[in-house]
Amino acid sequence: MNKAAELFLGILTAMGGFVEIGELTFTLGSGVHFGYQLLWVTVLGTVGIMAYCEMAGRIAAVKRRPVFSLIRERNGFGAALLTLVAANAVNLLTCAAEVGGVALLWQLMTGWPYRALLFAALAFFIVVVWLLPFQWIERVFGLGGLLMVVFIVVLWTMQPQWSEMAAGLLPSMPRVESSRELLLWAYMGVALLSSIMLPYETYFYASGGIEDAWTPSDIVTNRVVVLVGFALGALLSVALTGLGAQYFGPRGIEPQLPGTAALAASVVFAKIGLGVAALGLFFAFAGAAIETALSAAYNLAQFAGWPWGKSKRPREAARFSLAWVVVFVAATAVVMSGVDPVQVVEVSIVFSVVVLPFTYLPVLLVARDKKAMGEHANGWFANVLGWFYLVTLTIAALAAIPLFLLTHGGRG
């Protein structure tokens, strides 16, 4: 297997986490409201998701065990069932938002009616996931998502305040004028951390490693894939925060639509910029939709002990195949009901933070277990990182819902 091609698993996973439609509005919004003040949360979240995806990928390579099988084994049936329900609710809502996002983008490009495009998006996803092997899904959507780099170039062209940006990379006390702003700052910090460390990234990444038939010899590949993929995702996230601070904030715009984000590219590169940005957004949203639908099916199949995997024929993994089809259909039905896709995903991101400790604890327990992992068990550094993030995420999980309510759903 070509090791370089494995990079696309990391890129696709990171794109699905860092630049899906909810993260897009969160990062742009954090730039609009607080400039570069919350950049350090992106750094914090990126190191965290790198640490846990590396552990999950390592476990997949050594033990060939996916995350949900570990959750059931270590948390017990009751807690695992609760995690499954919560995780798949997040997957479904996120998938719904991405399907809606794709339809909105297609509407901008074609001018066709939104509802008809929702059906077209549903058909597109079912055909693509049915026909394309897992490795081609990784390559097509990972490579296509790279078009998002246009946002980095746009920010570079706008000549941002580099010193302010660098200062934002380090944690600092918030510069706010009221208690309302302080609450919003705290809410955005928690929501950003949650959206970067979304649980489905780890489920998808570990299952992807097993789909790609990783063995212990792929442990170095796993590290490189995690580092490169998530570093790229973080860079895009930083660029979007920068565009919020440099471009949208001074104009008084709080972006809520995918087309608004694309306007930042057209102001620099005109129609070509607009086209590239819209295509990049399409691949990022579509990648996230596929990631969440497959992740929901992986979780269910791994929890129930069913045969699973895109590498198997649909007949050999019938319940798994049916599960991802059902997720796409249900997700389309959610957006068909007329709800705003962006609001759907904002709620799902906040509630996903509650699932995070339940997801990451079993991963950490297995990755540090020398009996289970032998020479590939965590070293001291991975253990310190693992426990640090577990404590941080537990605090974030406890604060998430009160902050959500106190800030009127993060609107101020």
Next chain:
Amino acid sequence: MTTLTRRRRAAHQALALAVCAAVGIAAGVWVAHLPAGPDELRITVAALRSQAAELHELFAQADEEDVNPRFVRMHAQQLAKAVERERDALEQMTLDPTLEPTRSEVRPIAAQLATAVQLTSRWSRSIEARREPPHRMARQLQVIEDSLQDN
């Protein structure tokens, strides 16, 4: 014996979950029916202000020919839905009576904005849509937003 204990424990857990869910739903319904204060109104005004600013930016880019007419129309169509959602929220808000004059002040600006985005969604270079420049609407809404913030 063990099965019975397990069943009893499962029943207790299910009951606890149901009670938590019921309390959560009741709290949500109660909060939703509380009269909205200046914060809730300010959030809606801020959203309308942002939409007016966005329409202004869309016009500016259309004038520079940085975006094509179809994009302008379709983006305005999506923006129109968002404006309608905020107008609905404004109307459905059970407001504290002292804030009624502010709502009355916002209403005509929101209506002008809705008309402007709807016209643009039909014709990207609508002169009628630009009769009241969106940046002026954004400025008016900003003043109202600031006054609500001081409340």
